[in-house]
Structure formats: structure tokens, C-alpha cells
Amino acid sequence: MKIGEVCLFTNDVIRLSNFYKMLFDIDNGSNDKIHQFIISEETTLTVYNDGTERKTNAQNICIAFTVEDIEFQSKRLKAFGVKIVEPPTLRPWGAKNMSFLDPDNNLIVFRCFPE
Template identity: 50%
Template sequence: MKLGEVCLETNDVIKIADFYRKILKISSECKDEIHQTIITEGTTLTVYNNGSIKNNQNQNISLAFTVDDVDEEYIRLLSLGVNIINKPKVQPWGARNMHFCDPDGNHVYFRSFPK
């Protein structure tokens, strides 16, 4: 068995989808207000609005993306206006992480591992 999809439910599909495409360097012209697929290979990442109001108090989930160089990504995300919560630092398990939130308050981590 493998994880097939992570879906972020939101009140504003376009806003959240655009945020993830910007930080993940993915281009798309999709403007669907109900459902958008961000990552299509491996475990997919989708954004969805099922018509119910979301409270955006997402305190029990986080997304982590492995990048080549978290320090380079830190500089790039700052230039995009992303509010970084924790600057890159080495964690006890060996990853170098930085932490920020998407516009809905979902916790997002970019991480890299020493070569």
C-alpha cells in the first residue's frame, strides 16, 4: 500500500493552489474554483472545496517538501513575500528545515539533508 493523495480542503481553491504552485515552482493556467491538482506524479497534492465553510485552524497536519538546498529556498521564498516562521536550522534527526504556513494556516516545511 502507498499513500496516493494529500488533499487540502479550503475556502479559496485558487488562492491556495496559486500559493503552492508559486512555492513549488509549478506552472498552470488552471483556475478551477472547486478542485485543482498541484503535484501529479507519485503522491498527488490537490486543493478542493466541497462547498462547506472551512475554519482554517489546521493545527494537526503539516506538509514537508524535500529540496536540494533549503538555504537557497529560504532566500527565494523571502523574495516571494512568504512569512517564514523558523529560518533554516539543523534538526536533531539530521534534516535542515525551515517552517512557514500557507494562506490557510497549514504548516509547511522545506527540508534538505546533508550530502
């Protein structure tokens, strides 16, 4: 068994989808206001408005993505004006993590595993 999809529910599919398209440098060719697939590989990242009115950060969620060069990603995100919650920090278990917020205030973590 493997995870098939992570879905972010939002009031504004265009705004949140555009953030993730920028984040991953992806053009999914969609401007759908209700539902968009952003990443469609083994696990899918979907942004969806199911019609329920949502408050900002109404859920406790953190999504972590593994990247190759966390310092590069940190500079890139700062250049886009993304609010960095924690700069790249080496963890006791060997990972180097940084965290930031998406437009709906979901906590996102980029991590790498330096050798």
C-alpha cells in the first residue's frame, strides 16, 4: 500500500494552486477554480474547493518535501516573498529542515539529508 493523494482543501483554488505551481516550477495547464492536480506522479497533490467555507489554517497539517539543495530553495522562496517560519536548520537525526507557510497558512517543510 502507498499514499495515493494528498489533497489541500481551500476557499481559493487558483491562489493556492498558483503558489504550489511556483513552488515546484510546474505548469499544469489548468486555471480551474474548483479542482487542480499539481503533482501527478506516484502521489498526487490536489487543491480542491468542495464548497465548504474554510477558516485560515482550520486544520493541523504539515506537508514535508525532500529537496536536494535546501539553501538554494530558501533563497528562492525568500525572493518570491514567502514567509519563512524557520530557516534551514540541522536536526539531531541528520536532516536539514526549513519551514514556511503557504497562502492558506498550512505549514510546509522542505528537508534534505546532507551526507
